[in-house]
Amino acid sequence: MEQPTYMDPVCGMQVTPESAAAQSDYQGVTYYFCCDADRQEFDRNPENYLTQKQNTLQ
Numbered sequence: 001m002e003q004p005t006y007m008d009p010v011c012g013m014q015v016t017p018e019s020a021a022a023q024s025d026y027q028g029v030t031y032y033f034c035c036d037a038d039r040q041e042f043d044r045n046p047e048n049y050l051t052q053k054q055n056t057l058q
Helices: 036-044 046-052
Strands: 022-026 029-033
Touching (some): 022 036, 022 046, 029 036
Antiparallel strands (some): 022 029
16 A cells, blocks of 8 residues: 655755654654755744645645
8 A cells, every 4th residue: 555645844855754863743743854954944834834834744
C-alpha cells in the first residue's frame, strides 16, 4: 500500500511520514518536514505558514 504524501508547509516539498526528517504537532494536526530547519521555522510562527499553504494529504 502506498504511503500518503504530505506537503512540507515551509518549502512545499512532498514527504511521507517515513521519509520526513522532522515532524511537529500543532492544534492536533501533525505536520511533516523535509529537514529540521523547516520544522524550526514552522515552530517559530506556524500561523504564518498555515495561512500561506495548507498541509494537504494527496
